[in-house]
Amino acid sequence: MMSIKAVFLCLISIIITSCASKKDLYYLQDIDQMSLKNDFKFLSIQPGDILDIQIKALNPESVLVFQRQSALTPQQGQLQNRAIDGYLVGEDGSITLPLIGSISTSKKTTQTLATDLQDALRPFIKDPTVNIRILNFRVSVLGEVNNPGTFTVLEERISVLQALGLAGDLTINGNRNNITLVRTANGKTENYNIDLTKSEFMQSSFYNLKQNDIIYVQPNTARVKSSGLVGNTSTLVSILSLAVSLFIVITR
Secondary structure, three states: OHHHHHHHHHHHHHHHHHOOOHHHOOOOOOHHHOOOOOOOOOOEOOOOOEEEEEEEOOOHHHHHHHOOOOEEEEEOOEEEEEEOOOEEOOOOOEEEEOOOEEEEOOOOEHHHHHHHHHHHHOOOOOOOEEEEEEOOOEEEEEEOEOOOEEEEOOOOOOEHHHHHHHOOOEOOOEEEEEEEEEEEEOOEEEEEEEOOOOOHHHHOOOOEOOOOOEEEEEEOHHHHHHHHOOOOHHHHHHHHHHHHHHHHHHHO
């Protein structure tokens, strides 16, 4: 009889320890206690980026040589690249444009490069204006989210929370206390750990994502235990029902 009781108590303890508390599920639990400030910095251009460079002037015919088109079509609730036609940044960090030839993008943002291009174009074009954006700005969200995948972003600003939103938010099994962000820049790969239950990460340098960032949502303790110890929830319920039935029969 004691062995049955021991099994019963053990199963109860497994269920209790496997359940995540509400405190583990809430995001930004201390946000009311903090004064948040996050200064946005424009993205640094990296080798392999594809740049959409729009050049305009008072005389439209003078800029026809620079015009390239990119076809973007709404698909499944988000913008996906159907065809990309822009200026490819080479491994040496340079691009080549008509009239002005090769120009370096190293350590430049889209804003600073636009200013440099305007200065380089003035000998050929009267009052040029330049706007630049990165066409292949993508982020990947993997792990315990409802819609994992790689997402193309047209804006230069997307935060960790917005990327998780694109991926359909975390599942109930996602570990909100330990999100891993993998970032590769200038040939170096760095990892950051993010605790979504606290708001301090919103003031960090990795709150706003950069091109090719990867977010990995680890499974929480309950998910790991359900996978490794008892297989799944239905198995656990079956075992518990059997234990309760045995306990009732034996103790009558």
